[in-house]
Amino acid sequence: MRRTVPTNLATGGYVDFDPGAGVDTWLRLDGANVALDGVRWANDWYLPAAQKSDYSVEFWVPTVDPTTQSNPEHWDPTGNASRITVVDAHQTAGANPLEAADMQFTPTNSYGSYGGITYLRIKLNPGSSVGATPDAMEIELASGLTELGYSQASGSSARPVVDSRSIGLIAVGAVDPAAGSVIAPYSSQGPTTDGRIKPDLSAPSGLTSTIYTGASGFQGTSAAAPTAAGAAAILQGAHLANPLTTSALLRSFATEYGDLGAPGADNVFGAGKLVLPDPPAAPALGYSARSKYVPLGAPTRVLDTRPAPDHVGPAVLTGPYPTQTVFEFHVLGTGGVPTTGVSAVAINLTSVGSLSAGYVQAYPSLRATTGATSTLNISSIGGPRPNFAVVPVGEGGNISVFLPVGGEAVIDVMGYFADNQTTSSDGRFVPIPTPERWMDTRGLGGAPLPLSFGGRPRLAAPGEVIDVPVLRTTAVPATGVSALVVTLTAADASANGFLRVMPKGMVNPQHSNLNCTPESAVANVAIVPLGANGQLSVGTQRSVNIILDVVGYITSGTTAAGTTGLFMPITPGRAADTRLAPPSPLIGGSIRRFQITALTAVGAPVVPGSAIGISGNLTVTQPQASGWLKVFPGFEPPTSNLNYGMSQTVAAGALLKLDGSGGVNARMSKTGHVIIDVNGYFLP
Structure with missing residues (x-):
């Protein structure tokens, strides 16, 4: 059961279990052996110990049979019960907001129809307070019965060993039978105590294996969870996700290919039933199509996930999106981009209404690692933040957008790269x-x-x-x-604008x-x-x-045909990151050279030594003061590539010329870290 504990609960006061207008601080539990998974409240996981709500859990046994009273289910045993046990983990001393985990209690009576009656009370300890936000409390029984009208359907476990909001965790429900579309009756349902969707997704259960060969097979979330774990291993083995982005990618596949129940995420199936897409066609990683650039007459908006009247694109891609969301967008055939023969698109990607600071990634669907690179960064939550990007087209003519920051995404197409060009006069x-x-x-x-x-x-x-x-x-x-x-750089603006x-x-x-x-x-x-x-x-x-x-x-088409400057999209990869151990920030005013071609590290972009230039993304992070970054092949130019404020993380797309040895020079006006991502190169 779940209850909201108001902020005005007095110190030393008891939690009210009555969901209506009445007051009931005694929770009747029936059973010869009552087992609690625990009592948990959601708001305090990240707070310092001194700011946490501190509760204790009391077990009482009645000295009078409640079933003989006029209102046996909701009888108040005050004066007719003895307190037997008090459990207190002392949250203000640093304990997690969790009490009575795996607690069992055997009443000393045999009242009722189930071998005994116990009362549970939850007390706000002296010297503690609920805080500015009501506590969302959850009481989970492993065995025993709660008062009629007070219990709810199976819900969130009250025994987390780590915070359930961790992006490295996946809450998995069970669809049983495995090939069906019905949630199993034993599958935990949400919401969580802090109001989030639960489960994250559902996976097949009731599976037949070499070990479980019976008619019912391998059942339970004990079967569904390994199914999801196996899918996660496949994605990581194929370099499509890393440990911190696997959950987001799995949820996106469940939404796109296995949405069940109410449209979108719900508290029964989560994002949906986990279904992996077909493996990508060869080549699974990398590209081999020489391409020329074809500009559109004007930038064209092909996607705006904001609701009407702003919305552009498929109705299913309507936000706002929660954090850690991945979605696919079919870019071919939109805004003047042909339906075939396109290797990459040049876009302006804009984040709007972000829910947190962080980054946004646009990348070729099923042909790059979710979270391995970034396209734009958000330092100021909520405001619009655009960035130019060349994005290789992925499986099925799709590009994927990863929104760790949540919110909305807007895509304007500037042009595209037409593939299979042996030589070309234009578009180089x-x-x-x-x-x-x-x-x-x-x-x-x-x-x-x-x-x-x-x-x-x-x-x-x-x-x-x-x-x-x-x-x-x-x-x-x-x-x-x-x-x-x-x-293009804007400076000294009088107000927000464009x-x-x-x-x-x-x-x-x-x-x-x-x-x-x-x-x-x-x-x-x-x-x-x-x-x-x-x-x-x-x-x-x-x-x-x-x-x-x-x-x-x-x-233009008036030049002689050739191959110089034709584009080769590649699997996006990170060529340089000065944050990696040992951290080596770029000292303000100094120049450092970064090698781009012939890199061999895992996850590095594959750029041959013959390349004359690259398409990619530059990022500055943790700068000690406001300043600029310039990246150049030889002599230092009077230009810059991006501007940043103190402590901001800022990204800018870039088409860069390489020096004769396949590298670039970088200079920052103020000390900070530099990241260089690459998504393609230009032929000599």
């Missing part, structure tokens, strides 16, 4: 030798100002559209270019590329088709300084 990425700063409205470092500024630095005005000047000394050729690869970069002359743009805040500068990457006069424009919602850097370009 050419990184320029040194990234260039084409515009800085602050007027710093000699960077050009927009022509409309009349030579005077200033903030861009709200709603202003600014044409980006072409750098006179640029390495970008005057012809043979269809799009520029740029890093920026968009677009072809000059674009009519009625509806997209955004980054969200700016007054707290710190924000950067993002974009691949932008050229507009009128071969130029780009930037539009702003707020007063803000705008910086635009160019790192390379995409060839």
